[in-house]
Amino acid sequence: MGAWDVRENEMTSRGAEWRGPKRAPRNWPAIVMFAVTTAAAFTIFPWYAVTYGFAPVTWLVFVLFMLATGMSITGGYHRLWSHRAYAAHPIVEWFYLLFGAMALQNSVFCWAAQHRFHHRFIDDVDNDPYAIGRGFWFAHIGWMLRDYPGARVGDFSNIEDLQRNPRLRFQHRHYLAIALGMNVAAPLLAGWLVGDVWGCLLLAGLLRLVLNHHFTFFINSLAHLWGRRPYTRDNTARDNDLVALITYGEGYHNFHHQFQWDYRNGVRWWQFDPTKWLIASLSWVRLTYGLKRVPEFRIQRAMLARQFERLQQSIEQRRRQGRLVALTALIEQERVMFAATLGEFRQLQAERFDAVRRQLADQWRGSEVRERLQALEKALRAQRRRVRLLRLQVA
Numbered sequence: 001m002g003a004w005d006v007r008e009n010e011m012t013s014r015g016a017e018w019r020g021p022k023r024a025p026r027n028w029p030a031i032v033m034f035a036v037t038t039a040a041a042f043t044i045f046p047w048y049a050v051t052y053g054f055a056p057v058t059w060l061v062f063v064l065f066m067l068a069t070g071m072s073i074t075g076g077y078h079r080l081w082s083h084r085a086y087a088a089h090p091i092v093e094w095f096y097l098l099f100g101a102m103a104l105q106n107s108v109f110c111w112a113a114q115h116r117f118h119h120r121f122i123d124d125v126d127n128d129p130y131a132i133g134r135g136f137w138f139a140h141i142g143w144m145l146r147d148y149p150g151a152r153v154g155d156f157s158n159i160e161d162l163q164r165n166p167r168l169r170f171q172h173r174h175y176l177a178i179a180l181g182m183n184v185a186a187p188l189l190a191g192w193l194v195g196d197v198w199g200c201l202l203l204a205g206l207l208r209l210v211l212n213h214h215f216t217f218f219i220n221s222l223a224h225l226w227g228r229r230p231y232t233r234d235n236t237a238r239d240n241d242l243v244a245l246i247t248y249g250e251g252y253h254n255f256h257h258q259f260q261w262d263y264r265n266g267v268r269w270w271q272f273d274p275t276k277w278l279i280a281s282l283s284w285v286r287l288t289y290g291l292k293r294v295p296e297f298r299i300q301r302a303m304l305a306r307q308f309e310r311l312q313q314s315i316e317q318r319r320r321q322g323r324l325v326a327l328t329a330l331i332e333q334e335r336v337m338f339a340a341t342l343g344e345f346r347q348l349q350a351e352r353f354d355a356v357r358r359q360l361a362d363q364w365r366g367s368e369v370r371e372r373l374q375a376l377e378k379a380l381r382a383q384r385r386r387v388r389l390l391r392l393q394v395a
């Protein structure tokens with residue numbers, strides 16, 4: 001098989017089913033790494049578990065290493081560096097850099113550059129490095145096993161901000177040494193401390209690595225396939241509570257693709273998002289700061305717009321079935337109210353920009369304006385409840 005040649009192959013347009021060739025040069029280091037670790041996890045690990053077993057303290061080390069490496073990817077590689085959703089003290093950055101390298105998912109530069117392309121070209125089968133349109137296997141792991149041109153390996157044109165960070169440059173330059181060193185030294189040290197070197201190597205080293213790989217890969221595969229889309233239907237990203245359980249909170253992926261610079265993925269307080277809790281807790285001791293949150297109004301607006309879409313679908317379905325929809329006037333009234341609320345919000349924004357321009361921001365940030373904004377949010381919430389009831393009646 002010769003080198004990949006885009007011109008010779010049929011490449012389909014954005015969002016269409018991908019029909020291009022599956023042959024690109026194999027990425028042997030990745031293939032060997034995944035093959036060896038997976039094979040060992042399925043053979044040596046169960047043999048040792050049955051023959052010798054693991055002490056509770058070894059399991060504890062395993063859990064700690066799972067969290068440290070998993071959340072260095074979600075909290076560090078993803079939310080801190082790929083999206084700049086907050087800023088962190090260098091101590092926190094070093095922690096993320098060391099344990100992120102231990103997760104064996106490449107340097108921050110490579111990871112963040114590809115992830116920014118993923119957001120920019122979402123679902124574009126040629127340019128989204130892990131486009132779900134090319135299938136579950138491809139989005140999960142297949143995209144790393146060959147050198148596909150869409151993966152844009154080494155294209156750092158979109159991470160100039162990160163390249164200015166000397167800690168990130170250091171990690172990129174010495175990635176292999178840090179990654180190998182952490183994977184051997186950290187479990188060895190932990191094993192020596194708790195008196196179970198082989199147990200820690202197998203549990204906190206091997207099994208942790210393989211599980212963490214797939215737990216984070218699920219964000220690119222499962223979280224683009226399975227779940228609900230409460231904020232937007234413009235892309236394939238889904239919200240799924242079960243996926244959130246094993247991805248350190250990244251299962252709320254529909255929210256994330258709509259509001260990517262928010263440090264939260266599970267935006268409601270009850271949504272399971274340990275990465276969000278970690279970032280927020282660190283901010284209490286000033287190790288993280290500048291946490292970005294999407295204004296509640298914009299979240300409510302997106303959800304309500306989606307509810308109107310669903311309502312419209314239900315009505316059209318009923319009409320196709322020849323059933324009359326008696327609620328048309330009521331629905332139209334809700335639509336008019338939604339438009340009015342959005343108009344009021346735009347007016348409020350215009351006043352704010354005007355105040356900022358005239359350097360009266362302090363005066364503008366008075367309690368009156370906050371109250372007006374809160375009233376608008378409340379209006380949207382109440383309307384969401386009414387539209388939900390309307391949809392139940394239509395269905």
Ligand SMILES: [Zn+2]
Nearest residue numbers: 219220237253
């Ligand atoms: Zn995604």
Ligand SMILES: [Zn+2]
Nearest residue numbers: 082115119260
């Ligand atoms: Zn992202």
